[in-house]
Amino acid sequence: MDNYLQVLKESLLKKEGLLGDILKLSGEQEKLIGDKFDAEAFDKLVDEKDKLIDEVLKLDEGFESVYSKVAEELRDSKDEHADDILRMKELISSITEKTVSIQAVEGRNKQKLNDFFQKERKKISESKRSSAVAFNYYKSMGYGNTASNSILDQKK
Numbered sequence: 001m002d003n004y005l006q007v008l009k010e011s012l013l014k015k016e017g018l019l020g021d022i023l024k025l026s027g028e029q030e031k032l033i034g035d036k037f038d039a040e041a042f043d044k045l046v047d048e049k050d051k052l053i054d055e056v057l058k059l060d061e062g063f064e065s066v067y068s069k070v071a072e073e074l075r076d077s078k079d080e081h082a083d084d085i086l087r088m089k090e091l092i093s094s095i096t097e098k099t100v101s102i103q104a105v106e107g108r109n110k111q112k113l114n115d116f117f118q119k120e121r122k123k124i125s126e127s128k129r130s131s132a133v134a135f136n137y138y139k140s141m142g143y144g145n146t147a148s149n150s151i152l153d154q155k156k
Contacts, residue, residue, distance in 0.1 A: 001077075004070045005084045011063045012091035018056050019098040025049050026105040033112040 029045050032038055074081060 001070060001073060001081070004066055005074075005081060005088075007066050008063060008070075009084065009088060009091065011059050011066070012088055012095065015056055015059045015063075016091055016095050016098065018052050018059070019095060019102065022049055022052050022056075023098055023102050023105065025052070026102055026109065030105060030109050030112070033109060033116055037116055 025045050025048055029042060032042050032045070074085070078085065
């Protein structure tokens with residue numbers, strides 16, 4: 001039983017560390033989003049976070065597997081393992097706090113990215129509009145219609 005409890009605590013500790021790393025990477029992403037958006041650096045951080053998230057999911061699966069083996073015995077002997085249970089509760093509380101912090105940063109990042117992309121779409125739209133206006137101007141001034149001008153010259 002003690003070995004299983006040790007495995008559970010180690011799993012929670014590792015998960016807590018990974019969530020701390022994810023929170024740090026999310027903070028770095030938040031700094032990248034802005035007027036000078038670096039898509040390559042942002043994508044690199046996303047890839048790093050994906051790897052960490054995969055590790056967290058594997059830890060969760062392992063934790064659930066081990067916990068299911070000892071859950072009943074652990075409930076029956078709460079007093080005997082009170083210190084271990086208390087430590088795991090503390091770790092779970094810390095994990096929950098980090099998860100909430102990650103969700104908050106990710107929410108801000110999502111909003112910042114939406115705002116950034118909206119501005120970029122607006123710039124592209126204005127650029128297309130300016131190009132169309134310039135094209136129509138040149139066309140109306142006869143610069144774009146060289147074929148018809150040469151035909152007129154030949155008829156004289």
